[in-house]
Amino acid sequence: MTNFIWPTDTKRVTSEFRTGSRPDHHGVDIAESGYHPIYASAKGKVTRSDGNGTYGQCIYIEHAINGQTWETVYAHMRDGSRRVSVGEQVNQGEIIGVMGNTGRSSGPHLHFELHKGNWNANKSNAVDPLDYLGIEEEKEELKIPTEEPSDDNYYRIMSGLFFNMESFENALKRLKEVYTRVVYIAPDKPILEEEEGWRIRFYTGQMQGHNNAQNFKKALESEFSWNFHIVDSKQDYENLVYRRGGESEEIYYRVQTGLFDNVAYYNNARDELKSKYGSVIYEASDDSKLREDEDLRLRFYTGRVMGISAAQALKSRLQQKFTWNFHIVEAVITKE
Ligand SMILES: [Zn+2]
Missing domain, CATH: 2.70.70.10 (Glucose Permease (Domain IIA))
Incomplete structure (x- = not known):
């Protein structure tokens, strides 16, 4: 046959x-x-x-x-x-x-x-x-992995966070219609518990090598209108363990600069940061804490990273490249 x-x-x-x-x-x-x-x-x-x-x-x-x-x-x-x-x-x-x-x-x-x-x-x-039909490879089932990935060179693609169960289920269904490599879903710890009951995303199966992951991400983004992100499978697994009730306190963080009270100095610093490290997500003025002798205080933030150890690594990289102080802050997640 x-x-x-x-x-x-x-x-x-x-x-x-x-x-x-x-x-x-x-x-x-x-x-x-x-x-x-x-x-x-x-x-x-x-x-x-x-x-x-x-x-x-x-x-x-x-x-x-x-x-x-x-x-x-x-x-x-x-x-x-x-x-x-x-x-x-x-x-x-x-x-x-x-x-x-x-x-x-x-x-x-x-x-x-x-x-x-x-x-x-x-x-x-x-x-x-x-x-002749029917000698078919089994599709991967939606399941949470029980074994830790052993190789660091594996990646998954994850969707952005969904805040609405109906839209999540529709998205997951549509994804599974097109790609069989949806392996598991993961609830995400609500940071703002009072405002958000739950948040959820899904992950694809593992791909070996970052290039393969990038190609698959591109294919997904051309097929769907949502954002997709490449994650390291091992790191991602550790986060998942937390979400399943483990002890680690993995949440999102950003790294923020200290306050600048001189616009020209601030602009130079921000431009330099953007040119050396692409992921400056937003800037914030801090006039609520304005002291009488200051007319302006500004800072900027990096994109968010998952987990305190990743945030510490980013902070230390930034501190090596720039002369300013950086601080780790818990990221407020907004709708993706
Ligand atoms: Zn026919």
């Missing part, structure tokens, strides 16, 4: 292969309402990618498996959703488009064909896809 995976995330078959009532239906129809990505059923080379005819928006992929040529057909895709062009190599499970209703189609569905040999107009090589 050959390894073809289901070409979408639902297995709801609404019309089977060459049935009595549809003897010339040379594929299967898979349909479900909503947003459904279409996956390359096996690794291969794109042999057709266009939007004409009864198939509507359509992709063909040719596969060479153990010396046998196969070809898969994905028809009626959503307008504008085709992601690959003729000649491109695709991996099994790679998203090539989105389920749609283009061409001769009476409702959103994927018409999927499998040919043993190449596709031809008579469909003489078509076989029943349901005889």
Whole structure:
């Protein structure tokens, strides 16, 4: 048996292969309402990618498996959703488009064909896809890891914090529709307990190497409108342990400068900081504490870091580069 995976995330078959009532239906129809990505059923080379005819928006992929040529057909895709062009190599499970209703189609569905040999107009090589689908790799389940990552060169991507359970669940559902690598979710300790009942985010699985993590972050950000952040898996794990009831007091911190009471000096310092350390998030005047002999006091803050040890490391780096004093402050989290 050959390894073809289901070409979408639902297995709801609404019309089977060459049935009595549809003897010339040379594929299967898979349909479900909503947003459904279409996956390359096996690794291969794109042999057709266009939007004409009864198939509507359509992709063909040719596969060479153990010396046998196969070809898969994905028809009626959503307008504008085709992601690959003729000649491109695709991996099994790679998203090539989105389920749609283009061409001769009476409702959103994927018409999927499998040919043993190449596709031809008579469909003489078509076989029943349901005889071949289903040898599928298990998707990773949403779970909290129980073992500590052992390698420092692993990264995850995390979403920003969500403050609303409904929007979180919608986001997570949509992410899982497109990417299977959502591994766990983590509640975040409320700093302002009175104002915020809970805060939550999700994390992807581990990726080895920072470049891979950056590429995956880019892919996520092009797919979704939310912010994503790269985190070190090990550090992230330690934070997670806290959130699960451990003893460490890991929360967010910023590093702030001392107060400046001279605008020119302040501006120079801020520019220098920005040029050497990009993450200056905001500036704050401090006139509430203005003394009579001062007409101005200003400071600026870095971006926030997770955990007191990371804040201490940042402070010490800043102190080595600049002559001013820096202080660690607990960051107030605002909505992301
Ligand atoms: Zn069909």
